[in-house]
Amino acid sequence: MCEVEIGTRVYAKMCLHAARYPHCTVSGALVGRRGNGCVTLCDCVPINHLYLPLALSLEVALTQIDSWCAPQGLVIAGYYQANAGLKDNSPGCAAQRTASLISExxxxxxxxxxxxEHLSLNPGVPPLTVLHQNSSKDWVPKEKTLVMWGHWEETQRITRQLLHAKAYQRLVDFDTHLDDIRADWTNQELNLEIARLSAAANGRT
Structure with missing residues (x-):
């Protein structure tokens, strides 16, 4: 079974997406690389907050994301979602259907x-569940030993800094981009800020 490594940028941007629209269901594409029996998730692209993705809008978003990924040697490696309900972290039909489309x-x-319910500035353990498709094509939790965090403490610290600075106000998803095509759905400004914080945490300039 394939291992999955979740990078700082992915976690931080998922949390920022949820923080920007706390009363909405938010979702997006997970971007990564494959190699040596492992999928490394290195970025994510926020897609929705206004409604769960319709077939046409989702297809447009995934097509553009795929075109953006290819020159960088990246692939769309999955899907993420935060439900609107505080205590609801179950994968509904829409989330499973979209993830299944990507898995094809x-x-x-x-x-x-x-x-x-456990998203906070100091969550202790990662407040998320990673699922994969089993042989019956059902989405089930992945074994925790197959989910890796290279620098969880650093990831928490950087995400906490971004939330304190209200960086989520600058996050752009595809819904926002469709309202204003000048809005950068790749969020390069945020990516650079996360890279800067990561470099500072590791003593690099």
């Missing part, structure tokens, strides 16, 4: 469900 093109795709 990308082996070992994952579905990440954020746990809203």
């Amino acid at each position: 093109y990308q082996e070992d795709a994952v579905l990440i469900m954020l746990d809203n």
Whole structure:
């Protein structure tokens, strides 16, 4: 079974998406690389907050994301979602359907469900569940030993700094981009800020 490694940028941006729209269901695509029996999730692209993705809007978003990924040697490796309900972290039909669509093109795709009730500045353990498709095509939790965090303490610290700075106000998802095509759905400004915070945490300039 394939291992999954979750990078700082992915976790931070998922949390920022949920923080920007705390009363909405938010979702997006997980982006990563495959190699040596492992999928490394290195980025995510926020897609929705206004409604669960319709077939056409989702297809447009995934097509653009795929075109953006290819030159970088990246693939759409899964899907994430945070439900609107505080205590609801179950993968509904829409989330499973979208993740299944991605899995048709990308082996070992994952579905990440954020746990809203435990999203905080100091969560202790990662407040999310990573699911994969079993042989029956059902989405079930992945074994925890197959989910890796390279720098969980650093990831928490950087995410906490971003939330304190209200960086979520600058996050752009596809819904926002469709309202204003000048809005950057790749969130390069945030990516650079996360990279800067990561470099500072590791003593680099």
